[in-house]
Amino acid sequence: GENVEQHPSTLSVQEGDSAVIKCTYSDSASNYFPWYKQELGKRPQLIIDIRSNVGEKKDQRIAVTLNKTAKHFSLHITETQPEDSAVYFCAASRATGNQFYFGTGTSLTVIP
């Protein structure tokens, strides 16, 4: 089955700096890669996703890049703000079936 690895497990940045979280996956059949943000005590919520026919996607301060050959994808947050502090999860999913394989999460702290 699919194996998703996520690094780093914790990340601290100064407000205004950029943050990068990286994930690798093992199954070349995976073609959908969502990123979820979970604030303390709240449910995970989708913040951005990318499909395998696209190499990069951007939404304001958030961007995701995908390298299918190397089987890795990354979340980039620019101009970080304290409200970006949360746990971020990456996931991978195949075209057939809708099962997500999640990474182990990255706890991001933005220091004011």
Add this chain to the structure above:
Amino acid sequence: DVKVTQSSRYLVKRTGEKVFLECVQDMDHENMFWYRQDPGLGLRLIYFSYDVKMKEKGDIPEGYSVSREKKERFSLILESASTNQTSMYLCASSFQGAPGEQYFGPGTRLTVT
């Protein structure tokens, strides 16, 4: 606006008790999922369902069962709760077809003593 609700936010049960966790979604989603979330382990899939009365094992089904009698409702059952099942349980739902967003419920923090 998609809404996924879970029957309890916090639950305390004793070892050996039978525990029911319920999840309801109001968006006519075909797919429903149960995950458990533990620090450092991320979200691990217990069971999922693509249709009424249909279920598939996820990565960690041991000690759990599920029931889906109606499209909008997916129940997770702990037949005989054990202390190692103390965890946060999250339900999610999504449309069938090409993979897309899973919408999560608020979670149930289960403590087994």
